[in-house]
Amino acid sequence: MEDEEEKLFAREVANSRRVNENLGYGIGIFQAGSNLFLNGVVMGTLYAGGSLLATNQLKAGDLMSFLVAAQTIQRSLAQLSVLFGYYVRGISAGARVFEFVKLEATIPVKGGRIIPYHTMMGTIEFDRVSFAYPTRPHQTVLKNFSLRIPAGRVVALVGASGGGKSTVAQLVERFYDVDGGAIRIDGSDIRSLDPAWLRGRVVGFINQEPVLFATSIMENIRYGRPDASDNEVREAAKMANAHEFVEAFPRGYNTTVGERGVTVSGGQKQRIAIARALLKNPKILILDEATSALDAESEAIVQAALEQCIQGRTVLIIAHRLSTIQNADVIAVMSHGRLAEIGTHEGLKKLGGIYADLIRQQQRDDKTGKNVKVEKTDKVNTPASWAL
Ligand SMILES: Nc1ncnc2c1ncn2[C@@H]1O[C@H](COP(=O)(O)OP(=O)(O)OP(=O)(O)O)[C@@H](O)[C@H]1O
Structure with missing residues (x-):
């Protein structure tokens, strides 16, 4: 080497x-x-x-x-x-x-319609979406991808690596515009909505490597909503199971994190990121494999925090492993940029298709020592109502 x-x-x-x-x-x-x-x-x-x-x-x-x-x-x-x-x-x-x-921004930073908060439901529709990254225009990542996520439901996206799961999440935040079809939130094409409002108030995003800035924990959480009061920051931290460990630091919420401050563990970092996402009280929450980088103990604490904060929101879980989908109402299986299967854990297992294969493969990985769990979801939904 x-x-x-x-x-x-x-x-x-x-x-x-x-x-x-x-x-x-x-x-x-x-x-x-x-x-x-x-x-x-x-x-x-x-x-x-x-x-x-x-x-x-x-x-x-x-x-x-x-x-x-x-x-x-x-x-x-x-x-x-x-x-x-x-x-x-x-x-x-x-x-x-x-x-x-x-460089000129291809997507405007602000400007467009805003859905009034009290009428906002949080339904997401992918309507025959086609997409290729601008840097690789010949590689179509999503092909006619259709999925409807009713407001307040939890959907897990699973599938082989490179199938386009994280891309779906990026498109909801409108980091890129789709090449064909449309993504709608409460029936409005996201291209007509204000991107600053969409990212700042509607969509909360938690991924496996949250970024903390070299400032106090209070300010780090406040990045979620800059006009939030100290009390609101504390409330968000409580919901995210972060309050206790933050209070345990000698300078509490004024503790500086980063190179010149305290070093926080992966799990603590995640909980600060969850508090940050919760502060904006988003209608839509995207979890891009939020717990994969954690050990079992931290994962359980973070998972508990996530379970609390998904209540009342539309949640899209990008599950690169199957351990994070235990609370999903429905599991959507992606393959080569298309929606290949959709249903509950039990239903898809019985189907004996891609999902069943994924489970078998992950169980084999588990036996060979890789930390993968397959959890069962006991909620039953009608898969037909999810696909457009
Ligand atoms: N920024 C990018 N620019 C160009 N191509 C990209 C970019 N991000 C991802 N891709 C490509 O798009 C395809 C889908 O990637 P994506 O990350 O959405 O898959 P995934 O299902 O989330 O995979 P994994 O489970 O491994 O994270 C891959 O072929 C990947 O190489």
């Missing part, structure tokens, strides 16, 4: 040396050329001036004036070659910065 990394490093160093050498040659040739030319001008002045002096057509004083003027021009022009070197270095250093400065 070290040898491989050493080789990669050596290759990059060699590349950088080659590029710098090329730059050096370029500057060298430019400087040599310009010096040759400018010294030629001086030599030419001396030659022509000397000839004119010999035939008395020019006075010695005039020749000296010419020479001084020619040398002044020569020195000024010589500075150009140095400037040229700075210019080349500056352009290459600034290229990335200019790339970002010139």
Whole structure:
């Protein structure tokens, strides 16, 4: 491993040396050329001036004036070659910065309709959605994907890795626009809704690697809703099972996290992230494998916090493993960007299709030591009402 990394490093160093050498040659040739030319001008002045002096057509004083003027021009022009070197270095250093400065958002950051909070239900519909990432336009990730998630229900998306589960979550937050079909919230196409409001007030997102900023826990939670009061932050932390451990820190909610502050465990980080998501009281909650990075004990605490906070919300659980879907009303199985199966845990197991295969595969993994559990859901729903 070290040898491989050493080789990669050596290759990059060699590349950088080659590029710098090329730059050096370029500057060298430019400087040599310009010096040759400018010294030629001086030599030419001396030659022509000397000839004119010999035939008395020019006075010695005039020749000296010419020479001084020619040398002044020569020195000024010589500075150009140095400037040229700075210019080349500056352009290459600034290229990335200019790339970002010139970038234009394809999706507006704000502007659009807002559904009044009291009429908001939280129904999500994927209506024959097709999508390919802009960086890979030829790889269609979602093909005619249709799913209806009634308000207040919990749906788990499962399927093989790379099947498009996380993509579905990103599309609900409108990080990308769909290429075909539509995603609707309470019947409104999300393209007509205000993205800032959608992300800030409607959709809460918790993933397996939440980001904490190097500031106090209070401020970290308040990122969920910047105008929240200290009391509201505390209430959200209580719901997320975070209040107790935060209070146990000597500086409580004023404890700074991050490099210069305390180090929080994976489970604590998750609970701060849950509190942050809960603070905005979102109608729609997306859990992208929120507990997969935790050990069994932390997972149980975080899972308990999640169970509390999914009440009364439309929840989309992206389950890369099957352990997180125990509370799902319905399980939607994705395969190659399409909805392949839909139903309850028992129903899908009986069906003997992709889901049953996934369970068998994960049980085999479990036996071979991988931490995977398959939980049963005891709620029964009519699968037909979920597909569009
Ligand atoms: N930002 C991106 N740009 C380009 N392609 C991407 C991007 N994110 C994901 N993909 C591709 O889209 C496909 C679906 O990925 P996605 O992450 O949605 O799958 P998944 O079902 O969530 O997988 P996993 O369970 O492994 O997380 C994959 O082929 C992946 O390589």
